[in-house]
Amino acid sequence: RRNFCICAAAADSSQASESSSGEEIDRLIDKLRSTDSQLLPQIVAENVLAFDSKFWLRLATRTDLCKSEDDEVDLEELASNIMQLVERIVQKTEEKIETSTDVLMAILEPVAGSKNEEIVWPPRDPDALQRVRKELMHRESSGYLDDGFLAEVNAQLRQAKKDADKPGLLALLQKVLQLYAATFLAKTSYAKRDGVVDEAEELLENIISADSEAWDSMIRSGVDLGGGPVKSVDLRKMAKKRIERILLRTEGGSYKQRILVEYLKEIERSVDMVVAAFSS
Numbered sequence: 001r002r003n004f005c006i007c008a009a010a011a012d013s014s015q016a017s018e019s020s021s022g023e024e025i026d027r028l029i030d031k032l033r034s035t036d037s038q039l040l041p042q043i044v045a046e047n048v049l050a051f052d053s054k055f056w057l058r059l060a061t062r063t064d065l066c067k068s069e070d071d072e073v074d075l076e077e078l079a080s081n082i083m084q085l086v087e088r089i090v091q092k093t094e095e096k097i098e099t100s101t102d103v104l105m106a107i108l109e110p111v112a113g114s115k116n117e118e119i120v121w122p123p124r125d126p127d128a129l130q131r132v133r134k135e136l137m138h139r140e141s142s143g144y145l146d147d148g149f150l151a152e153v154n155a156q157l158r159q160a161k162k163d164a165d166k167p168g169l170l171a172l173l174q175k176v177l178q179l180y181a182a183t184f185l186a187k188t189s190y191a192k193r194d195g196v197v198d199e200a201e202e203l204l205e206n207i208i209s210a211d212s213e214a215w216d217s218m219i220r221s222g223v224d225l226g227g228g229p230v231k232s233v234d235l236r237k238m239a240k241k242r243i244e245r246i247l248l249r250t251e252g253g254s255y256k257q258r259i260l261v262e263y264l265k266e267i268e269r270s271v272d273m274v275v276a277a278f279s280s
Helices: 022-034 040-046 053-064 069-112 128-141 147-163 167-185 199-209 212-222 232-249 255-279
Strands: none
Touching: 022 040, 022 053, 022 069, 040 069, 053 069, 069 128, 069 147, 069 167, 128 167, 147 167, 147 255, 167 199, 167 255, 199 212, 199 232, 199 255, 212 232, 212 255, 232 255
């Protein structure tokens, strides 16, 4: 006699525990029922993955079994409120994805141009990448480059690899991730402490801020094997210290952590290649 929508949250409902017992669902229903209306959105958001088909079927069953009309009305209103809140969460998630896409398109625009243009790599306009960097730094300072943005870049990167016919887009997206990592890592300097400059750290910071195409020449001229002031082992040690700091200060498994660590590992690999070239 009633129609209860079977709702799914934005995330795959398969992530909700299949072992959720009727007792656990009942406890959640009781908790939601006793929660003040002002706090209900928070509780719903915290348990959004729990609102799968089992939950809604159990709530419908409990409504049918109510012994009083008041209890029945309470549960019907609760179901309606939860559904509305879940829909809002899904809508906000979709809006966030759209915003991340728009931000990425704005960053790519100096090189990508209109959506129908094939991206030429490297860009014909020598200043295009500088405009990409400038737009990225502007968006970063405005707080747009969060994990949602990085997820969007990675999603487009995976699609470009899958398509295999857009090498220009693939290279541009990889460059965006490099610029993101360089912009973030360059925010903090460890080169000067108590008025003393650590030359290995200073060289690392210069490499971090430079285009990846310039890394090898900077390493060759900066390390002792090429006549520079920095021991190659010290440069590598500084890179490892940076990685350790990132692992400690960023959320484990986040896109941000993975991108920053991979950027520093690319620098490590460049150091190893230059050292190997000197040794051969």
